[in-house]
Amino acid sequence: MDGAWSAAAVRRAESQLMAQLPPGTLMQRAAAGLATECARILMQQRRKRGTAGVYGSTVIVLAGPGDNGGDALFAAARLARRGARVFAVPVMGDRVHPVAAAALTRAGGRLVATPPRHCDLLLDGVLGIGGRPGLPGRAIDQLAAIDADTIVAVDVPSGVDVDTGAVPGSAVTADVTVAFGSRKPCHVLGRAALLVGRLVLVDIGLAPYLDPHPAVRVADDGDLAAWWHEPGPDDDKYTRGVVGVAAGSERYPGAAVLATSGALAGPSGYVRYAGTAAEHVRRRHPEVVCTQEVKEAGRVQAWLAGPGFGTDEAALAELRHVLESPAPVVLDADALTLIGEYPSVLSQREAPVVLTPHDREYERLYGSPPAEDRGAAAAVLAKRLNCTVLLKGHHTVVASSDGEVWANPTGRPQLATAGSGDVLAGFMASLLASGMGGAKAAVAASYLHGLAGGIAGAGHRTVTASDVARALPLAVGATLTAAETPSKRS
Ligand SMILES: NC(=O)C1=CN([C@@H]2O[C@H](COP(=O)(O)OP(=O)(O)OC[C@H]3O[C@@H](n4cnc5c(N)ncnc54)[C@H](O)[C@@H]3O)[C@@H](O)[C@H]2O)[C@@H](O)CC1
Ligand SMILES: Nc1ncnc2c1ncn2[C@@H]1O[C@H](COP(=O)(O)OP(=O)(O)O)[C@@H](O)[C@H]1O
Numbered sequence: 196m197d198g199a200w201s202a203a204a205v206r207r208a209e210s211q212l213m214a215q216l217p218p219g220t221l222m223q224r225a226a227a228g229l230a231t232e233c234a235r236i237l238m239q240q241r242r243k244r245g246t247a248g249v250y251g252s253t254v255i256v257l258a259g260p261g262d263n264g265g266d267a268l269f270a271a272a273r274l275a276r277r278g279a280r281v282f283a284v285p286v287m288g289d290r291v292h293p294v295a296a297a298a299l300t301r302a303g304g305r306l307v308a309t310p311p312r313h314c315d316l317l318l319d320g321v322l323g324i325g326g327r328p329g330l331p332g333r334a335i336d337q338l339a340a341i342d343a344d345t346i347v348a349v350d351v352p353s354g355v356d357v358d359t360g361a362v363p364g365s366a367v368t369a370d371v372t373v374a375f376g377s378r379k380p381c382h383v384l385g386r387a388a389l390l391v392g393r394l395v396l397v398d399i400g401l402a403p404y405l406d407p408h409p410a411v412r413v414a415d416d417g418d419l420a421a422w423w424h425e426p427g428p429d430d431d432k433y434t435r436g437v438v439g440v441a442a443g444s445e446r447y448p449g450a451a452v453l454a455t456s457g458a459l460a461g462p463s464g465y466v467r468y469a470g471t472a473a474e475h476v477r478r479r480h481p482e483v484v485c486t487q488e489v490k491e492a493g494r495v496q497a498w499l500a501g502p503g504f505g506t507d508e509a510a511l512a513e514l515r516h517v518l519e520s521p522a523p524v525v526l527d528a529d530a531l532t533l534i535g536e537y538p539s540v541l542s543q544r545e546a547p548v549v550l551t552p553h554d555r556e557y558e559r560l561y562g563s564p565p566a567e568d569r570g571a572a573a574a575v576l577a578k579r580l581n582c583t584v585l586l587k588g589h590h591t592v593v594a595s596s597d598g599e600v601w602a603n604p605t606g607r608p609q610l611a612t613a614g615s616g617d618v619l620a621g622f623m624a625s626l627l628a629s630g631m632g633g634a635k636a637a638v639a640a641s642y643l644h645g646l647a648g649g650i651a652g653a654g655h656r657t658v659t660a661s662d663v664a665r666a667l668p669l670a671v672g673a674t675l676t677a678a679e680t681p682s683k684r685s
């Protein structure tokens with residue numbers, strides 16, 4: 196498991212580490228890592244044009260008053276020593292890190308008020324973890340005036356809310372963000388995560404000092420492999436878990452077909468379907484055992500209820516039957532609308548429940564749209580309803596009722612296609628049926644669903660929900676294989 200640590204937690208870890216080191220060591224480690232990445236970028240982009248590497252390139256630094264500006268200026272000094280033409284623009288009056296500015300000048304760089312209009316690389320050293328959201332006006336003006344081939348954000352894209360990922364004002368949009376010591380929540384949550392570009396982590400020796408509980412957790416291939424239930428020689432189709440799908444209707448049979456496609460891609464050994472779209476499911480998936488109603492379906496180890504099954508009396512009755520079961524349950528789509536109208540149907544529930552709202556469904560459940568701090572938004576709903584909440588979006592968030600927050604690192608906008616959520620929900624129910632806990636199943640399902648979107652959409656291919664379902668087994672295979680050989684995927 197990886198994670199993202201708040202600014203305060205990073206500062207605590209940094210001060211412990213700094214106490215062990217000569218003054219300035221940490222900033223030099225950060226600057227060295229940053230300069231190495233910048234040199235790599237310059238060499239790559241200039242090689243494409245047939246020009247030399249760092250030598251002769253133009254680098255502009257937007258320098259704020261704090262240590263973030265210090266990192267940028269020290270890194271730029273290293274580039275200047277390799278022959279880059281460096282121009283540093285102080286963006287808050289003339290306040291800049293004095294020692295770093297002197298180092299840049301000694302290396303041949305210049306502090307200027309008006310830099311060239313074009314550069315190979317722009318370093319955003321305006322604000323780091325000490326930044327409040329929003330950018331000073333001079334930084335906004337410079338960003339608009341300079342045409343940069345590549346924008347590299349130092350530690351975080353300046354202007355974002357570091358701890359929540361909210362972007363309430365102006366902020367830098369980076370091509371690459373070079374982060375020091377650890378991820379911060381803005382790298383993985385909310386609109387800020389869209390401004391990060393490619394994230395590069397520079398190791399400055401912080402890891403042993405970081406709190407073992409990050410503010411936001413981020414799953415990796417190893418977690419997925421540890422949680423995944425591979426069938427053993429003594430398993431049979433029942434011991435692998437039976438998943439029940441209560442979805443679809445005569446009007447929306449597709450939801451039943453897609454939700455069962457998702458369930459079939461998961462680790463459970465048996466998929467039952469209960470609903471009025473049984474004929475469609477049978478035709479498409481002969482493996483699925485179908486009944487018309489939930490109470491005829493027999494025992495399952497987990498249920499999915501909701502996609503396309505309507506919000507009328509009959510649907511409410513089916514939802515009540517599902518919730519009477521002692522098995523864990525995923526509630527999606529129409530089931531979320533019903534829960535918003537009749538919250539009392541959840542009150543007797545003891546077995547785990549996972550709710551999978553997108554923003555409009557969240558509003559139906561919570562009474563107002565999710566806050567820009569999407570981690571907190573998911574967590575308050577999870578606590579109020581005593582459920583796991585998977586809040587969908589470009590960076591899906593999972594929160595458990597006890598306050599654990601996970602950010603999903605996979606996925607791409609092609610997943611925003613009708614029925615893709617039905618596939619996700621069916622797949623998640625299969626993970627629950629295999630014995631995975633509520634939060635882990637939600638985290639694992641969004642992780643693998645995101646990868647499946649990437650596989651289905653590789654090479655700019657268009658993607659349908661059926662494509663995502665077909666790609667899920669490939670995503671599972673790639674993840675479990677990568678966990679066996681970690682060097683194969685970074
Ligand atoms: N603490 C350490 O040991 C290390 C810190 N490092 C760097 O230090 C950074 C943090 O540096 P600082 O704590 O100096 O903070 P920042 O460099 O983020 O800047 C804080 C300054 O900006 C002002 N400010 C904040 N938000 C503003 C806004 N929206 N508009 C105008 N002014 C604003 C503040 O009043 C303060 O003067 C990290 O992000 C990282 O880049 C690295 O060098 C690694 C080591
Ligand atoms: N812009 C986006 N970038 C990445 N993933 C997205 C984006 N928009 C939606 N998604 C994902 O696509 C899926 C859509 O689910 P949902 O809205 O329930 O669709 P449907 O109800 O049609 O099945 C979710 O997994 C969501 O996280």
Ligand SMILES: [K+]
Pocket residue numbers: 263319320321322323348349350351352353
């Ligand atoms: K920055």
